Structure formats: structure tokens, C-alpha cells
Amino acid sequence: MREEILAYKRERILEEAVKLFYERGFNGTTLDDIAAELGVTKPFIYTHFRSKVELLAALCRPTIELSLAAVRSAAEGAGTPTERLHRGIIDFTHVILSKQANIAIFFREEKNLTKEALDDINALRKQFDRLLSQLLREGVAAGEFHLADIDLTSLAIGGMISWAYAWHRPGGRLALADLCERMADLTLQMVGARKITDVTPV
Amino acid sequence: MREEILAYKRERILEEAVKLFYERGFNGTTLDDIAAELGVTKPFIYTHFRSKVELLAALCRPTIELSLAAVRSAAEGAGTPTERLHRGIIDFTHVILSKQANIAIFFREEKNLTKEALDDINALRKQFDRLLSQLLREGVAAGEFHLADIDLTSLAIGGMISWAYAWHRPGGRLALADLCERMADLTLQMVGARKITDVTPV
DNA sequence: AGATCATGCTACCCGGCAGTAGTCTTTCAA
DNA sequence: TTGAAAGACTACTGCCGGGTAGCATGATCT
Numbered sequence: 001m002r003e004e005i006l007a008y009k010r011e012r013i014l015e016e017a018v019k020l021f022y023e024r025g026f027n028g029t030t031l032d033d034i035a036a037e038l039g040v041t042k043p044f045i046y047t048h049f050r051s052k053v054e055l056l057a058a059l060c061r062p063t064i065e066l067s068l069a070a071v072r073s074a075a076e077g078a079g080t081p082t083e084r085l086h087r088g089i090i091d092f093t094h095v096i097l098s099k100q101a102n103i104a105i106f107f108r109e110e111k112n113l114t115k116e117a118l119d120d121i122n123a124l125r126k127q128f129d130r131l132l133s134q135l136l137r138e139g140v141a142a143g144e145f146h147l148a149d150i151d152l153t154s155l156a157i158g159g160m161i162s163w164a165y166a167w168h169r170p171g172g173r174l175a176l177a178d179l180c181e182r183m184a185d186l187t188l189q190m191v192g193a194r195k196i197t198d199v200t201p202v
Numbered sequence: 203m204r205e206e207i208l209a210y211k212r213e214r215i216l217e218e219a220v221k222l223f224y225e226r227g228f229n230g231t232t233l234d235d236i237a238a239e240l241g242v243t244k245p246f247i248y249t250h251f252r253s254k255v256e257l258l259a260a261l262c263r264p265t266i267e268l269s270l271a272a273v274r275s276a277a278e279g280a281g282t283p284t285e286r287l288h289r290g291i292i293d294f295t296h297v298i299l300s301k302q303a304n305i306a307i308f309f310r311e312e313k314n315l316t317k318e319a320l321d322d323i324n325a326l327r328k329q330f331d332r333l334l335s336q337l338l339r340e341g342v343a344a345g346e347f348h349l350a351d352i353d354l355t356s357l358a359i360g361g362m363i364s365w366a367y368a369w370h371r372p373g374g375r376l377a378l379a380d381l382c383e384r385m386a387d388l389t390l391q392m393v394g395a396r397k398i399t400d401v402t403p404v
Numbered sequence: 405a406g407a408t409c410a411t412g413c414t415a416c417c418c419g420g421c422a423g424t425a426g427t428c429t430t431t432c433a434a
Numbered sequence: 435t436t437g438a439a440a441g442a443c444t445a446c447t448g449c450c451g452g453g454t455a456g457c458a459t460g461a462t463c464t
Binding site for chain 1 (some may be wrong): 450451452453454
Binding site for chain 1 (some may be wrong): 363
């Protein structure tokens with residue numbers, strides 16, 4: 001109970017910090033701004049986070065973890081490489097778009113993280129890249145994908161999806177789920193796979 | 203002569219600013235740092251730029267202009283849509299990679315620009331997107347490209363290439379020209395075109 | 405009721421840095 | 435050789451904002 005309340009306060013601070021860092025940038029936001037938005041004062045924040053940069057790390061890392069978890073569960077799951085890639089990209093895109101602000105903040109503000117926090121997160125990103133490359137390799141081995149350069153393609157896919165944080169507008173032309181689906185279709189086309197809908201109609 | 207020297211000094215300042223902003227971030231770099239790197243003092247910089255953010259704008263805008271010019275000249279040039287897209291992506295990728303630091307700075311630090319400067323640059327980006335979409339549309343009309351969603355694909359391509367600023371390491375596995383070529387090939391595969399090398403061998 | 409503890413606030417410090425005022429030096433013209 | 439103008443430097447100012455010390459308030463326990 002005591003713990004839950006503490007965790008809730010922490011979440012509220014993070015929520016508001018994400019909103020303001022996203023709108024005004026990390027350096028354009030003061031702790032007083034965040035506190036004011038929450039209807040509290042600056043020292044209150046310091047009872048939950050040791051510093052402003054710790055706050056930044058706390059709102060970046062879990063989001064990168066989610067991205068990694070999305071591709072991991074798809075890559076290590078069942079199905080053909082095509083099916084797994086499709087699933088992985090849908091889930092990954094979903095993370096990027098539903099955590100759009102966190103992702104944007106991470107990419108923009110990584111220079112503000114401590115070296116330790118950044119190394120830590122970059123280790124996760126490295127795992128992400130390895131998993132994706134490995135999945136592409138399996139697809140090529142299975143004759144499902146047709147690629148000239150696996151590692152480059154992996155980076156290209158990662159970039160194409162990550163970049164969605166920059167242009168996505170919630171409430172735009174496409175619903176979130178549709179958008180994820182289309183990004184996955186584009187990805188399959190890019191790796192030279194037949195569309196999954198041709199293989200296993202849903 | 204007088205003018206040329208002035209322009210040269212301006213360029214040197216920008217050069218050093220790009221280097222430091224790229225390494226340490228805009229807010230992590232002081233004007234004293236830049237001045238020290240140049241072997242001059244802070245007021246010297248103020249004889250060439252009115253403020254720190256003007257310096258930032260001065261190093262972002264021309265790079266975005268180059269990107270736009272790259273796709274424009276390819277899109278409005280001669281050749282089939284496939285050839286033009288291929289050329290455009292090669293040139294665009296080349297801009298992104300040869301101006302990697304400037305691009306990185308722009309995407310990371312745009313929140314630090316004045317509203318006017320940002321609107322100005324975003325107008326260029328809008329033109330970029332329109333040109334790319336238009337080129338894709340022509341390719342579809344000509345039966346060369348096979349796309350479910352032209353606008354989305356245009357964003358995806360733009361993102362995939364732009365993102366290269368985040369992973370490219372000069373002196374890496376591939377030479378710059380090869381990298382550009384492969385990104386263009388990936389793009390063609392993504393839009394469902396036959397590789398240009400199948401069409402017009404070089 | 406009084407003691408204790410948790411919780412959040414008021415009020416402050418202080419360092420860093422963008423931007424400036426005014427001086428010195430160098431150059432060049434007459 | 436002197437005067438003026440340009441160009442760059444020294445030496446400041448002022449403020450913003452991260453971080454903290456210590457106080458007030460109110461709940462809980464005895």
C-alpha cells in the first residue's frame with residue numbers, strides 16, 4: 001500500500017516530465033515547470049529522483065526495454081521467419097508509436113544522459129540489432145528473404161520504424177493498428193518476402 | 203577579398219560549432235568552448251552571429267536545403283521513375299552521410315531553434331516530402347512501383363535514409379558511395395521496383 | 405494530550421554561461 | 435608620423451535553474 005502510493009507518485013512525475021520534455025526539450029524544461037504542472041514543488045521531485053538526469057534515464061530505459069522485448073518475443077517465438085518478422089515489426093512499431101514521446105526524448109536527449117546510463121541503454125539496442133539481423137539471416141537461409149546485405153537491411157528497418165516517432169500524429173489518417181500493419185508489410189516487401197497475407201490469411 | 207575573409211571566418215566558426223554541438227550537444231557546448239577551439243574569444247563569434255541559436259540555425263538550414271536539392275534535381279530530371287528514384291536516394295543519402303553531424307544536430311536540437319527558423323526549415327521538409335511522394339506516384343502510374351500506400355511509403359523511405367545519421371561510422375565496412383548505392387537498392391526493393399541494374403546496367 | 409515521524413514546503417545558495425561595455429592594438433591612408 | 439577606423443580582447447553583468455537546509459503541518463501512537 002505504502003509502496004503502491006510511492007510508485008504512483010513516481011509514475012505521475014514521469015508522466016508529466018515526458019510531456020514537458022517532449023514539448024519543450026530537456027533543457028527547455030525546468031524542474032519547477034514539472035512541479036508546477038503537478039501542483040507540487042521542486043523538492044517533492046527530489047524525494048523520488050536523485051537528479052534531473054536520473055529522471056531522464058528513468059523515462060528512456062523502460063521504453064527501449066519494451067522495443068527489445070517486442071522483437072525478442074517475436075524473433076524467438078514460433079512460425080516462419082516471415083511470420084515472425086511481420087509480428088516483430090508490428091509489435092515494435094506499436095511500441096514506438098504508443099511511446100512516441102519517450103522515444104523522441106531518448107533520441108534527442110541522449111547526450112544529456114550519464115555515460116553509464118547511455119552505455120546501459122546502448123547495450124539493449126545492440127541486442128535489438130543482433131536479434132533483428134539474426135531473424136533476417138534465418139529468413140535468407142530459409143529462402144524466404146532476398147537480401148544483398150543483411151546487417152545494412154537490419155539497420156534500415158530499425159531506422160524506418162524508429163523514425164515514425166518523428167512524423168506520427170495520433171488521430172491521423174490511419175488507426176494505430178493499421179499503421180503497424182502497413183509498416184510490417186513495407187518491411188516484408190523490403191526484405192523481398194511475399195506478403196504474409198499471401199501466406200497465412202487472417 | 204574583404205568579403206571572402208569574412209565568409210571564411212564564418213565558415214570556420216560554423217565548422218567548429220558543428221563538431222562540438224555534435225559531440226557534446228547544443229546545451230553542453232558553450233560559446234567559450236567554441237572560441238577556445240578556434241583560438242579566439244567569445245566576442246569574436248558575436249561579430250559574425252547575433253546569438254547562439256542563430257549559429258544553430260545557420261548550421262542546420264543549408265544542410266536541409268542540400269537534401270531538398272538532391273531529391274529535387276533527381277525528381278525533376280530525366281529518366282524513368284525508377285531511375286530518378288534511384289538517383290535521388292543516392293544523392294540524398296550522400297547528403298545525409300557527408301553532412302552527418304549537421305543532420306544529427308538538427309534532429310536533436312530543433313527544439314532550441316526559434317519558431318521562425320523552425321517553421322522556415324519545416325517548409326523545406328514539406329517540399330521534400332511532396333517531391334518524394336510525387337515521384338512515387340509517377341512510378342505507380344507508370345506501373346514501375348507497386349505500393350499500397352504512397353504517402354506512408356514516402357515517409358518510410360525518408361526515415362530509413364535520414365536515420366543513417368544515427369548509425370553511420372565513417373571509415374566503416376562500406377565506402378560512402380557503396381553505402382549510398384545499397385540504400386538506393388533497398389529503396390527500390392521497398393517500392394516493388396526491379397533493381398535499376400536489371401534495367402540499365404552501368 | 406503530548407511525542408514522534410512522515411511528508412512536503414519555503415527560502416535560499418551558487419555556479420555556469422549568454423551576452424555586453426569599453427579598451428587595446430594593429431593597420432592603413434594621407 | 436599621426437589619426438582614425440577596424441578588429442579583437444579583457445573584464446564584467448545578470449539571470450536562470452539545479453540542488454539543498456531546515457521548517458511547518460498533520461497523522462499516528464502511547
